[in-house]
Amino acid sequence: MAESAASTLHVELVAADRTVWSGEASMVIARTLEGDIGVLRGHAPTLSLLSASVVEIQVEGTNQLLVAALDGGFLSVANDRVSILAERVERGEDIEVSQAQVDLEEAKRLLDSSDEAEQRVRHAEARIRAAEKVSGKVS
Amino acid sequence: MAVSLREYRARIKSTESMKKITRAMELIAASRIIKAQQRATAAAPYARELTRAVSAVATFSNVDHPLTREEENPKRAAVLIITSDRGLAGAYSSSVLKEAERLSERLRDEGKEIDYFLAGRKAEAYFKFRGRPFVQAWTGFSDQPTYDKAAEIGATLIEAFLKEQGEDGDVDEVHVVSTRFRSMLVQEPTAIRLLPLEVVEGEEAPESDELLPLYDFEPSPEQVLDGLLPQYVQSRIFYSLLQAAASELAARQKAMKAATDNAEELIKKLTRIANQARQAGITQEISEIVGGVNALADAQAAND
Numbered sequence: 408m409a410e411s412a413a414s415t416l417h418v419e420l421v422a423a424d425r426t427v428w429s430g431e432a433s434m435v436i437a438r439t440l441e442g443d444i445g446v447l448r449g450h451a452p453t454l455s456l457l458s459a460s461v462v463e464i465q466v467e468g469t470n471q472l473l474v475a476a477l478d479g480g481f482l483s484v485a486n487d488r489v490s491i492l493a494e495r496v497e498r499g500e501d502i503e504v505s506q507a508q509v510d511l512e513e514a515k516r517l518l519d520s521s522d523e524a525e526q527r528v529r530h531a532e533a534r535i536r537a538a539e540k541v542s543g544k545v546s
Numbered sequence: 547m548a549v550s551l552r553e554y555r556a557r558i559k560s561t562e563s564m565k566k567i568t569r570a571m572e573l574i575a576a577s578r579i580i581k582a583q584q585r586a587t588a589a590a591p592y593a594r595e596l597t598r599a600v601s602a603v604a605t606f607s608n609v610d611h612p613l614t615r616e617e618e619n620p621k622r623a624a625v626l627i628i629t630s631d632r633g634l635a636g637a638y639s640s641s642v643l644k645e646a647e648r649l650s651e652r653l654r655d656e657g658k659e660i661d662y663f664l665a666g667r668k669a670e671a672y673f674k675f676r677g678r679p680f681v682q683a684w685t686g687f688s689d690q691p692t693y694d695k696a697a698e699i700g701a702t703l704i705e706a707f708l709k710e711q712g713e714d715g716d717v718d719e720v721h722v723v724s725t726r727f728r729s730m731l732v733q734e735p736t737a738i739r740l741l742p743l744e745v746v747e748g749e750e751a752p753e754s755d756e757l758l759p760l761y762d763f764e765p766s767p768e769q770v771l772d773g774l775l776p777q778y779v780q781s782r783i784f785y786s787l788l789q790a791a792a793s794e795l796a797a798r799q800k801a802m803k804a805a806t807d808n809a810e811e812l813i814k815k816l817t818r819i820a821n822q823a824r825q826a827g828i829t830q831e832i833s834e835i836v837g838g839v840n841a842l843a844d845a846q847a848a849n850d
Binding site for chain 1: 585592596602692696764781
């Protein structure tokens, strides 16, 4: 699949205040509001909203799988160029599971009182999932 | 004479310690400005991708979104003024406030009432001192703005904008007055209209021969737009805050450099005057001694 540079996807994973990751990838998996989407080379131009979830990027030429937690945002695909934008993006290895668990508990407690809490629960769950995915692969 | 010499010395000393302080502030501002610029550059990709996505939706669907809709008969405008939290930055905050006054005058001439939203302690102090009303003020982050703050400000402004005309707190347009960072030497206060959005922005217009891809929208163009536009607004506010932070530091560095130079000059002048006073003192002492010796010699000669 990786015969030439043109046969890969160029991916930009961008948070509001910095570029988290940018490079070539063979596959991107993300979760939109309507369900999971996998993007390979030659995907039709798409613009979709993402839910607070985990995004996986298969880095080109290696076995490395990049996992990051998003708090929403969106995905845009055009001409083999994928941009994933979210206000907050955290890579799996940077997430502290214990902290995320605390956040999750707190968000769950607020679930009845505020509308925002559901979003926070999802975000916290996504962070835990991302962290677990990374650590599960290492051990 | 001796008293005033001591006074001069004391003044030189205090000026010297003041110079040390302004010099330190100048250096601190100079080192922070690089970081502030880096933050502004780091935030650029997000703004760029967002702009690209918004113009993609705008090109392929009929953009009719509450955030882009012009009110037929605008009556109220919101003005967000971005200033610094701290002073000692020359005319930085006052030139932003002046620009805001100019904008307010223009809006009033057009028959609009104005709701003020303030960022930075200086603006808050300016309004409080004059007893002028404002809707909300955010303070405490002017030299290191975070996206969360920008999101908070953006959400407040959007909420006010989306209210129906006649509702309490409704505004029909939103303006932002902040300082744009052109270079280390030039920062200019500017006023822009944030809402209603004009989606076709001059940045990165697609070339005429380049075909824009036909996008699939998920779940639907309207919903994608719903998600995109508020973030677009917030990202523009964030960008303004970052630019303002860099400008503030640049202005502070310039002001502190001028203060250090002035202190140096003052020290030079005072040293000169002090030396003169010292020499005058010595001359007087010598002439007194010589006079005394002469008088003694005269007295002795008269005795002999």
